[in-house]
Amino acid sequence: MFTRAVADGVHRLTRAHVNCYLVEDDDGLTLVDAGLPSMWPLLQDALDELGRTPADVKALLLTHAHFDHVGFARRAEDEWDLPVHGHPADARLAAHPYRYRPERNRFLYPLTHPRSLPLLARMAGAGALTVRGVRRLRPLGTGGPVPVPGGPVVVHTPGHTDGHVVLDLPGRSTVLSGDALVTLAPYTGRRGPQIVASAATKDTATALASLDAVAATGAGTVLPGHGERWTQGAEAAARHARAVGAH
Numbered sequence: 001m002f003t004r005a006v007a008d009g010v011h012r013l014t015r016a017h018v019n020c021y022l023v024e025d026d027d028g029l030t031l032v033d034a035g036l037p038s039m040w041p042l043l044q045d046a047l048d049e050l051g052r053t054p055a056d057v058k059a060l061l062l063t064h065a066h067f068d069h070v071g072f073a074r075r076a077e078d079e080w081d082l083p084v085h086g087h088p089a090d091a092r093l094a095a096h097p098y099r100y101r102p103e104r105n106r107f108l109y110p111l112t113h114p115r116s117l118p119l120l121a122r123m124a125g126a127g128a129l130t131v132r133g134v135r136r137l138r139p140l141g142t143g144g145p146v147p148v149p150g151g152p153v154v155v156h157t158p159g160h161t162d163g164h165v166v167l168d169l170p171g172r173s174t175v176l177s178g179d180a181l182v183t184l185a186p187y188t189g190r191r192g193p194q195i196v197a198s199a200a201t202k203d204t205a206t207a208l209a210s211l212d213a214v215a216a217t218g219a220g221t222v223l224p225g226h227g228e229r230w231t232q233g234a235e236a237a238a239r240h241a242r243a244v245g246a247h
Contacts, residue, residue: 008174019226034070103199152176166217181234208241
């Protein structure tokens with residue numbers, strides 16, 4: 001599904017409870033995350049609806065390099081020659097998006113959280129088991145605007161992965177939170193602002209601490225990697241996620 005304008009000049013693509021985003025300005029588009037492989041045609045449909053072409057997409061920025069965010073990145077590299085950017089701490093993961101060790105066994109976790117089974121099944125059906133790694137991850141610096149459409153400010157938010165970042169759009173009062181803060185947890189089926197379960201997170205204590213950085217953006221709208229947008233402010237979302245805690 002393609003949803004236009006979930007925030008000022010930001011458009012959402014979603015399938016199987018996985019989101020990626022197009023950030024638009026007069027200079028073109030920046031793609032944030034690459035979802036799952038089956039979302040590639042959805043991206044092309046979105047460009048058609050926006051009156052854009054692949055040449056208008058100037059860069060792909062990864063919030064992190066798990067398989068459900070790297071999805072069609074390799075295809076974008078190969079077919080569009082699209083540069084892929086991410087935090088250097090996730091470079092190995094971007095090349096091998098299944099090679100990570102979460103705090104808890106992700107294969108056993110759904111047995112104690114059966115509400116997650118339909119979500120995970122839909123992700124598998126959308127290509128979650130067939131993701132290829134990125135050929136070259138270009139380093140994404142933090143602390144200032146990236147010279148791509150939308151000028152997102154990169155904020156390092158480790159925990160879910162070592163190189164996780166959120167992308168702040170201060171002029172649009174919007175933060176793209178990746179999996180630092182989601183409103184639907186695929187491994188539990190829980191809804192509402194929270195961090196991702198230990199089944200897919202490297203260090204939950206660090207992930208909870210990184211909520212401070214999400215809150216500090218002061219954004220009015222939070223656009224997560226999983227779940228619906230949150231429009232009651234980043235501070236309230238982070239407060240809610242801290243109350244939920246690790247799971």
